Amino acid sequence: xxxxxxxxxxxxxxxxxxxxxxxxxxxxxxxxxxxxxxxxxxxxxxxxxxxxxxxxxxxxxxxxxxxxxxxxxxxxxxxxxxxxxxxxxxxxxxxxxxxxxxxxxxxxxxxxxxxxxxxxxxxxxxxxxxxxxxxxxxxxxxxxxxxxxxxxxxxxxxxxxxxxxxxxxxxxxxxxxxxxxxxxxxxxxxxxxxxxxxxxxxxxxxxxxxxxxxxxxxxxxxxxxxxxxxxxxxxxxxxxxxxxxxxxxxxxxxxxxxxxxxxxxxxxxxxxxxxxxxxxxxxxxxxxxxxxxxxxxxxxxxxxxxxxxxxxxxxxxxxxxxxxxxxxxxxxxxxxxxxxxxxxxxxxxxxxxxxxxxxxxxxxxxxxxxxxxxxxxxxxxxxxxxxxxxxxxxxxxxxxxxxxxxxxxxxxxxxxxxxxxxxxxxxxxxxxxxxxxxxxxxxxxxxxxxxxxxxxxxxxxxxxxxxxxxxxxxxxxxxxxxxxxxxxxxxxxxxxxxxxxxxxxxxxxxxxxxxxxxxxxxxxxxxxxxxxxxxxxxxxxxxxxxxxxxxxxxxxxxxxxxxxxxxxxxxxxxxxxxxxxxxxxxxxxxxxxxxxxxxxxxxxxxxxxxxxxxxxxxxxxxxxxxxxxxxxxxxxxxxxxxxxxxxxxxxxxxxxxxxxxxxxxxxxxxxxxxxxxxxxxxxxxxxxxxxxxxxxxxxxxxxxxxxxxxxxxxxxxxxxxxxxxxxxxxxxxxxxxxxxxxxxxxxxxxxxxxxxxxxxxxxxxxxxxxxxxxxxxxxxxxxxxxxxxxxxxxxx
DNA sequence: GCCTGGTCTCTACCC
DNA sequence: ACGGGTAGAGACCAGGCG
Numbered sequence: 001x002x003x004x005x006x007x008x009x010x011x012x013x014x015x016x017x018x019x020x021x022x023x024x025x026x027x028x029x030x031x032x033x034x035x036x037x038x039x040x041x042x043x044x045x046x047x048x049x050x051x052x053x054x055x056x057x058x059x060x061x062x063x064x065x066x067x068x069x070x071x072x073x074x075x076x077x078x079x080x081x082x083x084x085x086x087x088x089x090x091x092x093x094x095x096x097x098x099x100x101x102x103x104x105x106x107x108x109x110x111x112x113x114x115x116x117x118x119x120x121x122x123x124x125x126x127x128x129x130x131x132x133x134x135x136x137x138x139x140x141x142x143x144x145x146x147x148x149x150x151x152x153x154x155x156x157x158x159x160x161x162x163x164x165x166x167x168x169x170x171x172x173x174x175x176x177x178x179x180x181x182x183x184x185x186x187x188x189x190x191x192x193x194x195x196x197x198x199x200x201x202x203x204x205x206x207x208x209x210x211x212x213x214x215x216x217x218x219x220x221x222x223x224x225x226x227x228x229x230x231x232x233x234x235x236x237x238x239x240x241x242x243x244x245x246x247x248x249x250x251x252x253x254x255x256x257x258x259x260x261x262x263x264x265x266x267x268x269x270x271x272x273x274x275x276x277x278x279x280x281x282x283x284x285x286x287x288x289x290x291x292x293x294x295x296x297x298x299x300x301x302x303x304x305x306x307x308x309x310x311x312x313x314x315x316x317x318x319x320x321x322x323x324x325x326x327x328x329x330x331x332x333x334x335x336x337x338x339x340x341x342x343x344x345x346x347x348x349x350x351x352x353x354x355x356x357x358x359x360x361x362x363x364x365x366x367x368x369x370x371x372x373x374x375x376x377x378x379x380x381x382x383x384x385x386x387x388x389x390x391x392x393x394x395x396x397x398x399x400x401x402x403x404x405x406x407x408x409x410x411x412x413x414x415x416x417x418x419x420x421x422x423x424x425x426x427x428x429x430x431x432x433x434x435x436x437x438x439x440x441x442x443x444x445x446x447x448x449x450x451x452x453x454x455x456x457x458x459x460x461x462x463x464x465x466x467x468x469x470x471x472x473x474x475x476x477x478x479x480x481x482x483x484x485x486x487x488x489x490x491x492x493x494x495x496x497x498x499x500x501x502x503x504x505x506x507x508x509x510x511x512x513x514x515x516x517x518x519x520x521x522x523x524x525x526x527x528x529x530x531x532x533x534x535x536x537x538x539x540x541x542x543x544x545x546x547x548x549x550x551x552x553x554x555x556x557x558x559x560x561x562x563x564x565x566x567x568x569x570x571x572x573x574x575x576x577x578x579x580x581x582x583x584x585x586x587x588x589x590x591x592x593x594x595x596x597x598x599x600x601x602x603x604x605x606x607x608x609x610x611x612x613x614x615x616x617x618x619x620x621x622x623x624x625x626x627x628x629x630x631x632x633x634x635x636x637x638x639x640x641x642x643x644x645x646x647x648x649x650x651x652x653x654x655x656x657x658x659x660x661x662x663x664x665x666x667x668x669x670x671x672x673x674x675x676x677x678x679x680x681x682x683x684x685x686x687x688x689x690x691x692x693x694x695x696x697x698x699x700x701x702x703x704x705x706x707x708x709x710x711x712x713x714x715x716x717x718x719x720x721x722x723x724x725x726x727x728x729x730x731x732x733x734x735x736x737x738x739x740x741x742x743x744x745x746x747x748x749x750x751x752x753x754x755x756x757x758x759x760x761x762x763x764x765x766x767x768x769x770x771x772x773x774x775x776x777x778x779x780x781x782x783x784x785x786x787x788x789x790x791x792x793x794x795x796x
Numbered sequence: 797g798c799c800t801g802g803t804c805t806c807t808a809c810c811c
Numbered sequence: 812a813c814g815g816g817t818a819g820a821g822a823c824c825a826g827g828c829g
Contacts, residue, residue: 282812303809306808385812386812386813387812387813388812388813389812389813390813391813392813416814416815417814417815418815418816419811419814419815419816420810420811420814420815420816421816422810422811422816422817441811442814530813530814531813532813532814533813533814533815534813534814535813535814536813536814536815537812537813537814539812539813540813548814548815551814552814552815577810577811577816578810578811578815578816579811580811619817619818619819620810620816620817620818621809621810621811621816621817621818622809622810622817622818635809635810636808636809636810636817636818637809638819640808640809641807641808641809642807642808642809643807643808643809643820693806693807693808694807694808696806696807702805702806703804703805703806703822703823704804704805704806704821704822704823705822706805706806706807706820706821706822707821708806708807709806738821738822739820739821739822740821740822762820766819766820
């Protein structure tokens with residue numbers, strides 16, 4: 001027996017003979033990669049009896065009778081738990097093999113005394129992690145015996161024979177330090193249409209590690225079999241803990257898998273010998289003993305960046321400048337490969353891509369690691385999981401700690417309810433405007449009024465008025481005591497975050513420890529802020545429409561009360577959305593308003609921003625302001641939308657700059673006229689005219705075919721695969737008929753066929769006018785030529 | 797058959 | 812595969828007109 005200290009990287013399980021054993025993949029402080037087997041943890045689930053049935057020996061016998069020899073029911077016992085806050089007696093049914101939980105769940109549900117079956121849908125590995133309070137990427141000390149088990153690519157295999165305890169964080173340590181990370185990216189030769197693994201070759205596999213990057217090439221390796229074997233060798237040699245890529249779950253791995261099986265080579269890259277990458281139902285690819293992380297999942301969450309290509313994201317995050325690298329559009333890869341003079345450029349492109357990917361891992365993994373250690377979901381899955389599931393796994397852990405049973409996942413139709421309040425602003429320019437924000441409005445409401453599925457008074461239950469908080473407008477009631485599950489969880493999140501923030505105060509901003517803790521408090525904030533939306537999500541285990549509805553009702557009441565008080569103070573309110581108020585920046589009155597909200601209403605509110613000048617278009621959610629720091633903030637307007645061409649967005653931003661900084665309408669009008677003139681004279685590159693729109697379904701599934709759908713259909717006909725989620729770039733070309741029939745994928749279009757009139761009338765002018773009409777400028781004024789551009793025709 | 801206005805569909809945004 | 816509120820463009824369609 002010995003003590004082994006290790007960091008948990010991933011967990012999985014195997015069934016050996018009659019039982020399952022958990023596999024904990026880890027690494028030690030001295031850099032060994034280890035595998036710990038833990039036997040004896042048994043899968044189980046709960047049975048809740050119908051009303052009027054007590055749980056006695058008869059019921060237990062009925063359950064025991066379901067037992068099958070392959071995985072017998074080894075225990076049925078009566079336990080005390082809570083369900084939606086109420087004490088319940090439940091039967092805990094334990095078996096041997098995880099797959100049998102499903103078998104017994106179905107059989108048990110048919111028994112007469114059974115009301116419902118719970119927690120049968122929590123997978124075995126997660127069950128183990130939850131019950132043992134074990135989190136990925138944290139450090140543990142286990143009592144183990146060294147065992148000799150072949151078949152795994154690790155430095156040591158152990159059997160856990162005693163305790164397994166978390167090693168408390170003495171100093172703040174980076175969970176990613178000394179982990180080996182490898183990025184990879186493949187290039188495929190596809191002359192016509194999208195790459196097809198049955199037809200097309202992999203020509204380059206680029207890899208990148210801390211040591212640098214290299215390209216494995218088909219021309220050097222001689223055959224594709226050798227290429228893939230060389231790649232496999234590289235992985236086994238570097239032995240990465242984390243493999244990162246950009247969209248590799250949907251492209252690189254599936255392609256390599258199919259290609260390998262066609263070529264008869266093994267893609268044996270995991271830490272279990274013979275294990276190939278496996279695609280799960282959600283499309284995530286798992287590799288035994290390694291964390292395969294698709295960074296595209298994280299890139300998708302970046303706001304303010306519409307085109308999420310690797311190049312754009314790397315540029316945006318300062319990982320690699322577009323100007324300092326090679327960019328080859330995917331449809332020109334064959335051309336670069338075939339031309340011996342261009343081939344090295346293609347190699348450089350592949351290396352630039354894989355280096356960008358490696359660089360992105362530095363940007364995304366630290367936050368991902370914190371999400372993993374806070375939610376308990378392994379890193380590879382947490383990156384791919386939606387916000388709702390990230391929160392839900394944390395809630396499941398919280399429920400376990402409180403003896404609360406986890407509600408089953410049931411399919412319900414979505415049900416909508418009234419949300420937030422948005423004021424309609426008057427069009428016009430205002431000076432010195434302060435934006436006040438309620439701090440964490442929805443979580444605060446939930447805490448203050450004890451909102452949650454277990455505190456909600458359902459139906460016509462008799463509860464006296466002073467025992468409940470009653471939501472305005474909708475009338476839903478919530479017990480004031482005791483603290484509900486959601487309030488408890490929120491308070492825990494808030495305290496957790498407060499503690500981190502006070503630790504942060506003692507650290508040097510910018511130091512590794514600071515950045516680490518900052519990521520952790522961000523991860524917790526994400527969870528806290530997701531609680532409201534989670535309650536309104538019909539797929540949630542703890543779904544509670546009334547709760548969500550009550551929260552928004554209280555929110556509307558809050559902002560209305562604040563507006564009324566502002567007006568009472570003589571403070572002009574220009575605009576407001578959900579939890580924000582745009583008011584005249586009269587220091588004393590603003591301070592009085594803040595004091596009122598905090599002291600009389602009991603909510604925190606703060607000045608978020610001050611605009612020197614702000615322009616409201618008259619529409620909700622569409623305005624732009626110049627902050628006191630000289631920054632132009634654009635909200636909702638075309639300039640920040642991804643579905644307008646670059647030129648239109650650029651024009652609008654420049655118009656805003658001229659109007660807000662220089663205050664000159666005249667100059668802005670002249671500027672727009674000049675751009676229109678440039679466009680008509682062919683001085684604008686085609687790329688600035690491309691319109692990008694996301695395909696949200698397969699082209700055939702649309703009721704109404706928009707331009708991007710028609711463009712996608714053209715691509716499809718040419719053999720390109722188009723799939724939901726893809727952005728389609730198109731331009732409008734000259735011709736007759738519906739606009740959508742004049743959409744052409746930009747990769748097929750040439751500058752001379754572009755319909756300039758469309759861009760003038762439907763892109764540049766509307767974008768510019770959105771701002772300028774506020775200042776009284778008409779469409780015709782924009783269409784007139786500016787001074788110095790008039791020709792004889794203007795006078796005729 | 798063509799024009800017009802109202803409605804529906806679609807996308808992307810805000811908070 | 813977390814919520815509702817919103818703007819705006821273009822497709823679609825019914826009804827009026829001649």
